[in-house]
Amino acid sequence: MKFLKLFQGESKDKENAKEPMTQDQYLAEAHRIFQVSWDILHNTNWRLEKHMENGDTVHSAHLPVVGKVFKAQGIVNMEPRALLNLMFCQPDQFSKWNPVIVESRLLQNIDENTHISYQVTAERVGGLVARRDFVILSHWAMRDNCYVLAGASVPHPAAPHHNRYVRGENGPSCWIMRPVKESKSRCQLEWYLDTNLRGWLPQYVVDAAFSSIMLDNLNNVRAYAKKQNEQASSQSN
Template identity: 30%
Template sequence: MLPATFKLCAGISYRHTRNMTGLRKNALAAIHHELNQMAGPGSENWIHHVRRRSSFLSSRIEEVEEYSQEEVAYVKQGERALQEAISILAEQDGWTTETIASNGDKVLSKVVPGVGKVFKLEVVVDQPPDSLYGELVGNMEQMGEWNPNVKQVKILQKIGNDTMVTHEVSAETPGNVVGPRDFVSVRCAKRRGSTCFLAGRSTQHPGMPEQRGVVRQVTMPAENGPTCIVLKPDAENPNKTKFTWLLSIDLKGWIPKTIINRVLSQTQVDFANHLRQRMASNVSLEMVPAC
């Protein structure tokens, strides 16, 4: 009944109906009737119902938003990557320690059937999840400014609030053991309560053909598993974040697996340290008094 009432109210905003006194009276009477029904025995119940109804209507509006077939395909790829990553992270058995840093940061690995070897970074960062989410998602294109392992991140296309297609160019490793690579990825950013997710996997995009001088990391989903960053409040201190990064990537080329494993593990540990420095720098800038 309430959605119909909203439509009735919307009608009086049109010029040709504004002066229809009967319509305005009917709309007001309908609203009054609906709110009285919602109120029931508790005087504040209607607030809950209005919020719930508004949320429902908003979600329905989002659901009917029209996407092209290409956009729908990207959304499905991103959501599939997220679900696969969550499934991998949910399995607690079979992880082997690759490295443990002096500050407690650690990288684990395991072989997942149908995916291959995956790496999992587990660290605690002295920043709340919202701050990290804002940096990693909201300021994604600035990552090359603070992470020396990344030359550039560019958002090629945004689809709704949760999905984007990005192009990332990695820097070569010391000694050029692993040369520069570039990645075209579909990314899915979600928030579930206090937990934030940023999942992705390689894809193709017409706006970013292969680049000269770098190895394009494009493989079929069955050959290249998902990546995912999970941000969750630390159990002991909600102002800190339990940061988990699942990495599944085939670097291609004639590189020994032992070197690849070492490079990927070190890249994850380095990322955590660079992220800490970036967040500390942001805090310092916020504390500088204005002139």
């Protein structure tokens, strides 16, 4: 896939550059990440890994250069726009509703659709996967009547590498919030993830961690949606 090699080459150049990226460079990178992640999601032969009783699924695929990547899909009782707000706005609040994230903060606003955040993920697989930290450039836009939130790792002077955590790296990844025709208050959430946890980890541990993280995230979003719906119902009574 030519677009994968193109992105990786550009990303590596930026990572090795001594000068911090400008706002315009971050914005151009965000648009590139958006298109690459969309293309991968829709031009890949996916293989089913897990099919849960509630209908959630996890698929995987092997991409040239990149390796194994994953996507998860499930129905959430939340309007697409409300779910986008939850997953993009107020990054300082991410850890309060998503136990997978133990620390999060906004590093830089680029524009109303684009920002850079710092996130620390919890231990996984009984502690075999220690905490990782990530610096993520995120950008959202509408595509095919869906809200699409894309992101990938970038360097940022406000979050240099340190010895406390292993710095993980996300390649172009995205969340898609598709409306459900039968109900405006629900949406189909699809998540494509390309990440490198770094460190010395057996592949079976990595695969188990990815599947677990993706399903946990779907359930965490549902738990928050349920809480919000219950609060709205009690206030209306």
